[in-house]
Amino acid sequence: MKIAIDAMGGDYAPKEIVAGVELSRDENPDIQYELFGITDEIKKYLKNDQNIVITQADEVIEMGEEPVRAIRKKKQSSLVLAAQSVSDGKNDAFFSAGNTGAVLAAGLFIIGRIKGIDRPGLTTTLPIVNGKPGMSDKFLMLDVGANADSKPLNLYQFAFMGKYYAQNVLNIENPRVGLLNNGTEPDKGDMLHKEVHELLAANKDLNFIGNVESRELLNGAADVVVTDGFTGNAALKSIEGTALSMLRLIKHGITDGGLRDKMGALLLKNVFGSIADQMDYSKYGGAMFLGLKAPVIKSHGASKAEIVKNSLAQIKTIHESGMISDLVDYVNDHQAELDAIKESVKNRK
Amino acid sequence: MKIAIDAMGGDYAPKEIVAGVELSRDENPDIQYELFGITDEIKKYLKNDQNIVITQADEVIEMGEEPVRAIRKKKQSSLVLAAQSVSDGKNDAFFSAGNTGAVLAAGLFIIGRIKGIDRPGLTTTLPIVNGKPGMSDKFLMLDVGANADSKPLNLYQFAFMGKYYAQNVLNIENPRVGLLNNGTEPDKGDMLHKEVHELLAANKDLNFIGNVESRELLNGAADVVVTDGFTGNAALKSIEGTALSMLRLIKHGITDGGLRDKMGALLLKNVFGSIADQMDYSKYGGAMFLGLKAPVIKSHGASKAEIVKNSLAQIKTIHESGMISDLVDYVNDHQAELDAIKESVKNRK
Numbered sequence: 200m201k202i203a204i205d206a207m208g209g210d211y212a213p214k215e216i217v218a219g220v221e222l223s224r225d226e227n228p229d230i231q232y233e234l235f236g237i238t239d240e241i242k243k244y245l246k247n248d249q250n251i252v253i254t255q256a257d258e259v260i261e262m263g264e265e266p267v268r269a270i271r272k273k274k275q276s277s278l279v280l281a282a283q284s285v286s287d288g289k290n291d292a293f294f295s296a297g298n299t300g301a302v303l304a305a306g307l308f309i310i311g312r313i314k315g316i317d318r319p320g321l322t323t324t325l326p327i328v329n330g331k332p333g334m335s336d337k338f339l340m341l342d343v344g345a346n347a348d349s350k351p352l353n354l355y356q357f358a359f360m361g362k363y364y365a366q367n368v369l370n371i372e373n374p375r376v377g378l379l380n381n382g383t384e385p386d387k388g389d390m391l392h393k394e395v396h397e398l399l400a401a402n403k404d405l406n407f408i409g410n411v412e413s414r415e416l417l418n419g420a421a422d423v424v425v426t427d428g429f430t431g432n433a434a435l436k437s438i439e440g441t442a443l444s445m446l447r448l449i450k451h452g453i454t455d456g457g458l459r460d461k462m463g464a465l466l467l468k469n470v471f472g473s474i475a476d477q478m479d480y481s482k483y484g485g486a487m488f489l490g491l492k493a494p495v496i497k498s499h500g501a502s503k504a505e506i507v508k509n510s511l512a513q514i515k516t517i518h519e520s521g522m523i524s525d526l527v528d529y530v531n532d533h534q535a536e537l538d539a540i541k542e543s544v545k546n547r548k
Numbered sequence: 549m550k551i552a553i554d555a556m557g558g559d560y561a562p563k564e565i566v567a568g569v570e571l572s573r574d575e576n577p578d579i580q581y582e583l584f585g586i587t588d589e590i591k592k593y594l595k596n597d598q599n600i601v602i603t604q605a606d607e608v609i610e611m612g613e614e615p616v617r618a619i620r621k622k623k624q625s626s627l628v629l630a631a632q633s634v635s636d637g638k639n640d641a642f643f644s645a646g647n648t649g650a651v652l653a654a655g656l657f658i659i660g661r662i663k664g665i666d667r668p669g670l671t672t673t674l675p676i677v678n679g680k681p682g683m684s685d686k687f688l689m690l691d692v693g694a695n696a697d698s699k700p701l702n703l704y705q706f707a708f709m710g711k712y713y714a715q716n717v718l719n720i721e722n723p724r725v726g727l728l729n730n731g732t733e734p735d736k737g738d739m740l741h742k743e744v745h746e747l748l749a750a751n752k753d754l755n756f757i758g759n760v761e762s763r764e765l766l767n768g769a770a771d772v773v774v775t776d777g778f779t780g781n782a783a784l785k786s787i788e789g790t791a792l793s794m795l796r797l798i799k800h801g802i803t804d805g806g807l808r809d810k811m812g813a814l815l816l817k818n819v820f821g822s823i824a825d826q827m828d829y830s831k832y833g834g835a836m837f838l839g840l841k842a843p844v845i846k847s848h849g850a851s852k853a854e855i856v857k858n859s860l861a862q863i864k865t866i867h868e869s870g871m872i873s874d875l876v877d878y879v880n881d882h883q884a885e886l887d888a889i890k891e892s893v894k895n896r897k
Contacts, residue, residue: 387696389696390697392778413786418793429730432762433762433783438786441791442794447677466812467802469805470805474797474801
């Protein structure tokens with residue numbers, strides 16, 4: 200397979216992007232990598248160009264730029280050229296650690312949506328840290344921020360896109376799909392989530408287990424957590440922030456403590472390491488804009504080589520599973536059903 | 549002052565409610581407590597009835613009951629009679645650890661809203677665990693779940709109600725008010741939050757610091773975090789769930805570990821205790837339905853005596869600060885402004 204890489208996107212680009220690509224290449228001799236960016240900069244860090252080609256891009260989209268304007272103005276940017284190469288069929292997938300909005304805009308306007316999918320959902324994998332026996336050790340959440348305002352049909356589509364991802368990438372045979380809501384009872388929620396609950400409960404192709412609350416996500420409340428991009432973003436960032444704060448609290452408690460605390464910390468080093476590791480969901484790879492014609496993966500702006508490598512491994516899994524063509528087929532086969540839902544929601548208003 | 553207490557609400561009622569009231573009474577000889585509930589049940593646990601009277605209530609509203617129906621049907625319930633006593637002027641404030649929806653419904657329909665406030669906001673206090681020097685060690689968040697669907701004016705009102713609470717109860721002179729959003733830039737958010745940002749930025753009585761992200765809440769991003777009840781609920785429960793999961797991870801890591809891990813844990817006992825303590829926001833008391841004519845405080849269903857005592861201390865602070873009458877005055881003085889906002893938002897649609 201062939202992957203297009205925005206070598207200039209991210210806080211540590213191009214150094215860590217290049218290093219991550221080389222780590223990936225060393226493990227995957229069957230992948231071809233095309234790095235888009237400022238050739239001289241990339242060459243500074245590239246040790247061995249086996250299976251790696253560089254394509255010059257004269258411009259760079261910065262983190263703070265307004266996304267749609269950036270991709271329209273900077274046609275020669277690494278991000279735009281990388282996305283364009285996927286649209287042209289030269290590459291199979293697109294990876295960037297750059298400006299999230301610009302990656303989404305490039306995905307939407309250059310690579311394009313799957314026919315029948317109204318909006319892509321930003322999809323991330325998080326750890327299940329207190330799950331029951333037999334559960335997966337990861338769950339999926341979408342949308343965590345591609346869309347600020349969502350309609351019932353968008354969340355409905357996220358549910359079955361999430362199902363395909365969980366089956367193909369997380370290897371969960373019959374994923375439990377839950378709707379993130381403000382209570383578990385079926386009648387809970389705002390107008391949007393009440394409508395979505397009805398739609399999901401009526402779909403017999405989904406293993407819909409009802410509403411789930413954000414308090415239970417890390418306990419494995421569902422394998423696929425469906426949410427609107429505004430709430431999902433708040434929940435994801437709350438989980439991140441709390442995990443980081445607690446790790447810092449432990450660290451400070453120990454740093455500010457006496458010899459006793461420091462000895463205790465030394466003895467518990469493995470335990471702390473494993474906790475930090477379990478909470479660090481970026482090790483599973485980046486977030487995927489699910490609903491586009493090709494895999495578009497965005498990793499954290501602060502991504503280092505290891506995360507870039509893991510994101511590329513995730514892309515390989517997605518590509519080899521054929522999940523996107525399966526999704527295209529599913530949407531084609533169910534177009535009448537999706538149209539009917541769009542109509543029924545419209546008429547209820 | 550006089551406090552009406554729903555002695556039958558909560559998982560450990562009436563035992564822990566009665567015990568908490570006695571702890572509070574021992575510290576506050578100037579408070580009169582009226583316990584509403586099944587007299588025989590309450591008497592089983594009441595050791596000393598000094599400053600405590602019991603009023604018989606024949607019915608109990610259960611946790612799972614539909615709130616509005618419950619308060620309409622069970623007129624002789626402890627929850628309804630306690631709220632009624634505040635409405636009748638016999639008590640100054642209402643406390644319950646029972647059915648949250650029923651407490652809200654009793655607050656709305658029996659005690660009533662402050663004139664000019666459209667919807668109350670459920671207000672909770674959370675710890676700032678990694679704040680900067682000079683910051684408060686707590687912040688306020690509202691609405692965390694009183695309303696599933698919100699309008700821009702609701703959030704605008706939450707902002708100045710939160711300001712009064714932070715000043716009067718947390719003793720923060722000029723509280724920094726932030727809007728929970730999906731990014732810090734002023735143009736971020738869904739339609740609702742974009743409108744609210746404009747309204748708050750235009751209010752010169754508020755120290756509005758702009759948008760804040762949920763990742764930064766525990767780092768002290770703002771003293772008053774304004775949010776809609778759906779998103780706020782998801783953020784609060786994510787923080788709770790993550791903190792609990794991490795404490796459990798540490799505990800399991802140690803339990804499943806060898807002698808080395810157990811020794812380390814023993815040495816770090818104080819550090820872990822202080823972390824659990826810092827993350828346990830219920831120690832600050834219950835959540836308040838801010839915007840009602842009297843203090844209405846709801847603590848966790850699982851509240852034990854210590855939390856009941858702390859919630860009663862919180863009620864005393866609120867009462868003595870006179871914040872509710874200050875709020876009434878502010879709304880009266882600014883009614884024209886609030887009406888104008890309501891009109892302007894309507895016209896924009």
